[in-house]
Amino acid sequence: MSAPDPVSPLRFERTTGDVVEVTARRGRTRDVVYAGRARDLPLPAMGEAIWSDTFVAASTRPDRWWIIGPARAPAETAARVSGLLGTGAIVVDQSSGFETVDLVGAGWREALTQGCRLDLDPAIFTAGQAAATTIAQINVIMIPHPSGLLVLIPATYAQHFREWLTHLCGESHS
Amino acid sequence: MSGPTRIGSGLFEQSSAPVRFRFDGRIYSGRAGDTLASALLANGVQVVGRSFKYHRRRGIVTAGPEEPCALVTLIGPSGREPNRPATTVPLTEGLVAESQNRWPSLRFDVLSIFGALSRFLPAGFYYKTFMWPSFAWERVYEPLIRRAAGLGRVQPSRSPPASSAVTQHAHTDVLVVGAGPAGLSAAYVLGSAGLRVIVADQDAILGGGSALDPDWHAWRSALLGLLAELPTVRVWARTTVIGAYGHGVYGALQTLPVGPTPAGSQPTEKLHVIRAASTVLATGCVERLIALPGNDLPGVMLAGAALRYLVGHGISAGHRTLLFTNNDDAYATAIEYARRGSPIEAIVDVREYSPAADRARGAGLTVYASAKVEAILGDRAVRAVRVRNREGERLTLTVDCVLLSGGHTPATALAAQLGAELRWSSSMAAFIPDLSPSIGQVAGSAHGVCGLAAAVQDGISAAQRIAETLQLGELATPDFPPMPPDAPRADLEPCWEITGKGKAFVDLQHDVTTADIRLARREGYEHVEHMKRYTTHGMATDQGRIGGLVGNAVLATARGIDITEIGQPKARPFLETVPFGALAGEESGDRFKPKRRLPLHDWHTQHGATFVNAGLWLRPLVYSADTSWNTVMAEARHVRREAGITDVSSLGKIEVAGSDAGAFLDFIYANRMSSLAMGRCRYGLMLREDGIVLDDGTVARLGKDHFLLTTTTVNATVVLEHLEFHRQTLYPQADVTITDVGDHWAQFAVAGPLSRAVLAEVVEELDLSNETFPFMAAAGARIAKTPGRVFRISFSGELAYEVAVPARHALSVWSKILELGEPLGLKPYGLDALNTLRIEKGHVTGAELNGQTSANDLGLGRLCKTVGDYIGATLARRPGLQGGQRLELVGLRPTDSEQRLRNGTHLLDSENPTASLGYVTSCTPATEQVGWVGLALLSAGHSRVGQRLLAASPMHNEAYDVEIVSPHHLDPDNIRVRA
Amino acid sequence: MLRILCPHCGVRDETEFRYRGDATTARPAADSGETAFARYVYDRANPKGWHAEWWIHVAGCRAVLRVVRHTVTHEIHSVTLPQAPFDIPVDAR
Numbered sequence A: 001m002s003a004p005d006p007v008s009p010l011r012f013e014r015t016t017g018d019v020v021e022v023t024a025r026r027g028r029t030r031d032v033v034y035a036g037r038a039r040d041l042p043l044p045a046m047g048e049a050i051w052s053d054t055f056v057a058a059s060t061r062p063d064r065w066w067i068i069g070p071a072r073a074p075a076e077t078a079a080r081v082s083g084l085l086g087t088g089a090i091v092v093d094q095s096s097g098f099e100t101v102d103l104v105g106a107g108w109r110e111a112l113t114q115g116c117r118l119d120l121d122p123a124i125f126t127a128g129q130a131a132a133t134t135i136a137q138i139n140v141i142m143i144p145h146p147s148g149l150l151v152l153i154p155a156t157y158a159q160h161f162r163e164w165l166t167h168l169c170g171e172s173h174s
Numbered sequence B: 001m002s003g004p005t006r007i008g009s010g011l012f013e014q015s016s017a018p019v020r021f022r023f024d025g026r027i028y029s030g031r032a033g034d035t036l037a038s039a040l041l042a043n044g045v046q047v048v049g050r051s052f053k054y055h056r057r058r059g060i061v062t063a064g065p066e067e068p069c070a071l072v073t074l075i076g077p078s079g080r081e082p083n084r085p086a087t088t089v090p091l092t093e094g095l096v097a098e099s100q101n102r103w104p105s106l107r108f109d110v111l112s113i114f115g116a117l118s119r120f121l122p123a124g125f126y127y128k129t130f131m132w133p134s135f136a137w138e139r140v141y142e143p144l145i146r147r148a149a150g151l152g153r154v155q156p157s158r159s160p161p162a163s164s165a166v167t168q169h170a171h172t173d174v175l176v177v178g179a180g181p182a183g184l185s186a187a188y189v190l191g192s193a194g195l196r197v198i199v200a201d202q203d204a205i206l207g208g209g210s211a212l213d214p215d216w217h218a219w220r221s222a223l224l225g226l227l228a229e230l231p232t233v234r235v236w237a238r239t240t241v242i243g244a245y246g247h248g249v250y251g252a253l254q255t256l257p258v259g260p261t262p263a264g265s266q267p268t269e270k271l272h273v274i275r276a277a278s279t280v281l282a283t284g285c286v287e288r289l290i291a292l293p294g295n296d297l298p299g300v301m302l303a304g305a306a307l308r309y310l311v312g313h314g315i316s317a318g319h320r321t322l323l324f325t326n327n328d329d330a331y332a333t334a335i336e337y338a339r340r341g342s343p344i345e346a347i348v349d350v351r352e353y354s355p356a357a358d359r360a361r362g363a364g365l366t367v368y369a370s371a372k373v374e375a376i377l378g379d380r381a382v383r384a385v386r387v388r389n390r391e392g393e394r395l396t397l398t399v400d401c402v403l404l405s406g407g408h409t410p411a412t413a414l415a416a417q418l419g420a421e422l423r424w425s426s427s428m429a430a431f432i433p434d435l436s437p438s439i440g441q442v443a444g445s446a447h448g449v450c451g452l453a454a455a456v457q458d459g460i461s462a463a464q465r466i467a468e469t470l471q472l473g474e475l476a477t478p479d480f481p482p483m484p485p486d487a488p489r490a491d492l493e494p495c496w497e498i499t500g501k502g503k504a505f506v507d508l509q510h511d512v513t514t515a516d517i518r519l520a521r522r523e524g525y526e527h528v529e530h531m532k533r534y535t536t537h538g539m540a541t542d543q544g545r546i547g548g549l550v551g552n553a554v555l556a557t558a559r560g561i562d563i564t565e566i567g568q569p570k571a572r573p574f575l576e577t578v579p580f581g582a583l584a585g586e587e588s589g590d591r592f593k594p595k596r597r598l599p600l601h602d603w604h605t606q607h608g609a610t611f612v613n614a615g616l617w618l619r620p621l622v623y624s625a626d627t628s629w630n631t632v633m634a635e636a637r638h639v640r641r642e643a644g645i646t647d648v649s650s651l652g653k654i655e656v657a658g659s660d661a662g663a664f665l666d667f668i669y670a671n672r673m674s675s676l677a678m679g680r681c682r683y684g685l686m687l688r689e690d691g692i693v694l695d696d697g698t699v700a701r702l703g704k705d706h707f708l709l710t711t712t713t714v715n716a717t718v719v720l721e722h723l724e725f726h727r728q729t730l731y732p733q734a735d736v737t738i739t740d741v742g743d744h745w746a747q748f749a750v751a752g753p754l755s756r757a758v759l760a761e762v763v764e765e766l767d768l769s770n771e772t773f774p775f776m777a778a779a780g781a782r783i784a785k786t787p788g789r790v791f792r793i794s795f796s797g798e799l800a801y802e803v804a805v806p807a808r809h810a811l812s813v814w815s816k817i818l819e820l821g822e823p824l825g826l827k828p829y830g831l832d833a834l835n836t837l838r839i840e841k842g843h844v845t846g847a848e849l850n851g852q853t854s855a856n857d858l859g860l861g862r863l864c865k866t867v868g869d870y871i872g873a874t875l876a877r878r879p880g881l882q883g884g885q886r887l888e889l890v891g892l893r894p895t896d897s898e899q900r901l902r903n904g905t906h907l908l909d910s911e912n913p914t915a916s917l918g919y920v921t922s923c924t925p926a927t928e929q930v931g932w933v934g935l936a937l938l939s940a941g942h943s944r945v946g947q948r949l950l951a952a953s954p955m956h957n958e959a960y961d962v963e964i965v966s967p968h969h970l971d972p973d974n975i976r977v978r979a
Numbered sequence C: 001m002l003r004i005l006c007p008h009c010g011v012r013d014e015t016e017f018r019y020r021g022d023a024t025t026a027r028p029a030a031d032s033g034e035t036a037f038a039r040y041v042y043d044r045a046n047p048k049g050w051h052a053e054w055w056i057h058v059a060g061c062r063a064v065l066r067v068v069r070h071t072v073t074h075e076i077h078s079v080t081l082p083q084a085p086f087d088i089p090v091d092a093r
């Protein structure tokens, strides 16, 4: 487990992005995955994440994906994803349903042992993976990347979660 | 001069600078590195508490968490913390502690009269004496017993500050419990192989037995240094594993060092929740007492504790000391006392011969072999002992301190929780645990291994056995520092009790004597679990660790059976006292549960809303600090007369899509959904499989294969799970996708006769006229330039719409509607007004959907499909749910319009008011009429409409007449909603 | 605390799951009548020993899982998806 790095204190930023929930219809998973691969929206396997220039695609449920991209006009991202993936996919705009928070700083793994029940050892959980779990009693999506962790928090819990994170980051500085 | 005193410096001493502390109001001085117990001993304080039942004077008996007597209350900035063993409290500057269970003071305890009455206070005394008359229990006996028999007092005020404890989750390959030679060695082997290892030890000083043996100091520091260099090994001192919870989960409580920052502002305890693939229990042994008359006098201490106080803290427990033992290990204490010049009067050993006795004689000590101590004499403290020697002569020796050692019992509590098999070791006279290899290994003295070098070897082989179970192959054994060999030794000879005149204690904390154990057996409590409960032997903070086996042995002797047949009481968490605050961790106060906030939370706050907790939600109750009916009714009447807007974003919202969605919803809902036309909404009623109503809401068909469901706020997660469960178990092959969109959409109800005019100002791409957008219509539209949805549904009974927009745009849309609507008369309204409006209309919510009402009971039976299967279809038709005397939904109003209603008021037949016929579920002042209206669940209620009943609330001393009416107090023909 | 091996997510704490009762029973056909449904809704074997139960991974993949668990030792024999075959061991204890 990496020790907290005094040079880069733990901090977090709210990022305004669009979130789309994609589900392959019964029996259409292969169609959807092929369509994504062909159109520059590769869809990862369960428990994994793919980072590309335009989107982050993560899967924390079988046959389902979270597509996270830059904020656009309402429902525009969803419409674009739907166009790419075709009729085999049910595409639902969740841009307002989640707040995305980017937690950066070397100490994030150690800090999150308060409240997160997953094994955060870098040998176990690292960039390229994704997990749905509970942090501080809130169901969240965790997507680690080389310099930190992207967290998707249900929007109505987001303020509570941010207050909890602020408390946590403050503690890790002291 | 007598009593304990400091005769030199100790290994655990961090500096000789004085550390001042307060005990029972007096100021004392100790040293950094002391525990509260060692500091009290160093100051010659011999009496630190009164016993539980007889209020006898008690001193410090042990040097660890097994301490039965020296319990204190710590008084800190965050409050009083009772029942802490002084033996585990690190001494800190300014520490304040009080003794317990004495009144009014430790020196003069009025209740010690109980000691004089002791022959009237046998085991089971409370049960037998205070049985009759029953009223006296509550008024007389219980307060008396509580005052007399309590341990420390819990702080009556609120819990400590939220920051006093944190919870941390940990994952490891192996958890090693105990940092003695066996535990450290196992950790070194496992950690050297790259496995993740957590070593937890309850002690501040790591090393177990190696910390107290000067010959082992070099080995100990070398090994701790090697472990510190292993990146995958974490070693936690002051960390007690408090319980095993199955599946490799352990709880461990770590006491954090108190830093220089102001007390109370940083956590003092950390609760580790550890998940381990395997475990090494190197938990060591607990020394046990010998039951003999006077064995509870201040001045009696266990031999191992005395060694620790001497080597660790430079404290001699007495000026003239006698050791009474049945084993070799205790000799180390006597030899060390003599070496440091603290006189040893004699060693009394029940055995005939041991190599240790030869070593002691070689050091110039007197050893009485094949002898015993018959009684410890003294009134306020140890004064002398009466010894019976090999020849049968009685000698009285004047001493001020008696060290006892009845042998060593492996600490089995954790192993027992893990389902360990226990085997009897005759060389230790104790049960030794063996774990199932799938759970872990026991190692060291807890495993029945004697000697530190042998413990090292046992730790190494435990590590290898774990590697084998985890299928890692044989691990390379790293180079260990050199270690001294173990001295030759002889087995102990069991010595549980020396019978004689006077009380011989087996449980010092609860004042349980050998006589109590025998009494329990005579009265039929001969099973070890029954004896425990009858006598309280082995209960409470110390769990009887130093005398538990002794008491069981006395019971076995009394029953005439072998001790191996007696069994062990079941061990459960916790292994030591755990403050509630440490279990709560940060989940207290504001962080007890997460709070859910509406997308418009800040707007509501800025506009003066008073919030109410509704489940996890914070919802605006009324837009005023004044929550009286006046303000609520002003909001509600405004909706009836003009128009209001309210935030209903907390409703559950679920999208169901796919070609089988309609059929699936027909199965989920009691009424038909597949026939719903596109662009239309329908009221939906869900039953449970037992025929009772689960939830209600609306279903809108947004596309051919696309439905949007709403649920009540409280049932949002329940309904989502209900859908997913049936989808996954009963419709696995169906083309149905369920997506929770509750947080994505903000939703507002705009209600009142002017609502159409208001919305016409902001809605584009949709004609709101009755012709094109009638009651129960649904459509996409732009609302204040934002793409969203409009539904013509009404919960208030007025002409009303609900508009939905993505929550990110909630504020701009809501603000725009109000900006354009206000000139037309639009005002916001809160949850209380919403409730008033729905009660008048006769809509049901949680009070009526209470998990006991059927569709028929609620007057909704006509909605249920008569053909086709759906959840609850069969059992909803069973006879027990039909008519009869079931509680059915009705409306009611007092005949006297001045009379208010109250929820929970019972309804009775005024001619024969002997049984409740039902009760008021919801009520409110009426908006347009004078007086109150309500909803009730009433026996055979539908047939009672028009009757007069008596409404009674004895709690409020109220009884008055009510008229039973239709629940639809307002607009029963739905003229308003269709306007 | 149970640690349940979700076939999708890996081993997770019990707190991530919601318990949903007996997984040994199957919903009767629609026309089976009240007695069959009453048995389905109310009759429970409540075994001391091996038992199959529904646990929903609500904080993870949201899969409904059939967990075969020993009600005394808490040992878990298998965790499977609803349509997968399952067996309930015979308890030798």
Ligand SMILES: [Zn+2]
Residues within 6 Å of the ligand: C006, C007, C008, C009, C010, C057, C060, C061, C062, C063
């Ligand atoms: Zn899962």
